[in-house]
Amino acid sequence: MVTMLLAWLVLHEPMNGWQGIGLAIAFIGVVAIAVHGSFALLLGLKIGLGDLFAFGAIVLFAGYTVLLKRAKFELPTLPLLVILLAAGSAAALPFSLWEIWHGEHANLGKTGYLALAYTAVIGGALMYVLYNWSVVVLSASRAGTLIYTQPLFVAFFAWLILGEHLAWYHFVGGSLVIVGILFVTLLRPKPAAGAAGQAKTHG
Secondary structure (H helix, E strand, O other): OHHHHHHHHHHOOOOOHHHHHHHHHHHHHHHHHHOOOOHHHHHOOOOOHHHHHHHHHHHHHHHHHHHHHHHOOOOOHHHHHHHHHHHHHHHHHHHHHHHHHOOOOOOOHHHHHHHHHHHHHHHHHHHHHHHHHHHHHOOHHHHHHHHHHHHHHHHHHHHHHOOOOOOHHHHHHHHHHHHHHHHHHHOOOOOOHHHHHHHHHHO
C-alpha cells in the first residue's frame, strides 16, 4: 500500500477506488495468515520497537521501488545489480565488523554457510534482478503489490520442504491475497485518451 501511495505521489501513476479495495483485501489476507486466523491474537498484538523498524523497512523498500522506476537507469541489469549489491555490502560492513570485534557473530558451520550462500545468490542477487525487471515491465505500484504473495510462497515451501501443516487460514488468507492482486492488476485505471493518442503518434 505504501508503494502504491508513493507511486501516485511521485510518479503520478493513476490509482482508482477498485485498486484501493484490492489492496485492502490483500492486506486482510496477509493479516489473516500472520495471526493464524485468530481475532483474539490480532487484538492482543502490541506495537514494539521491532515493529517500528519493520515499518521503516517497508517505507524504504517502497521508496526504492518508486525511485528505481523514476530513475530509468540506462545500465544493463547485471551492472546495475553489482552497483546495488556493492552499495549494500558497504553499508553493512561496519555493522559486521562491529559484531566480529565484539564476538557476536554466529559459528555457522558447513550448513550455515550453504544457507548463507543460498540467501546471497538466490534470495539476494537473483531476487533483485527479477524484482528490478518487474518494476521496469510493470508499474512501480503493480510490482510492489506482488510482494503480498510472499506469505503464500512461504507457507507453500514450508509445507513442501519442511512438512509443515497447512491450516484453513492459509487458504482463506491466500484466496484474499489473490483476489486483491487481481483487483489491482485487472481493474487499474485506463490511460487517458490524450496519452493514448500521443503513444500511437510516437509509435
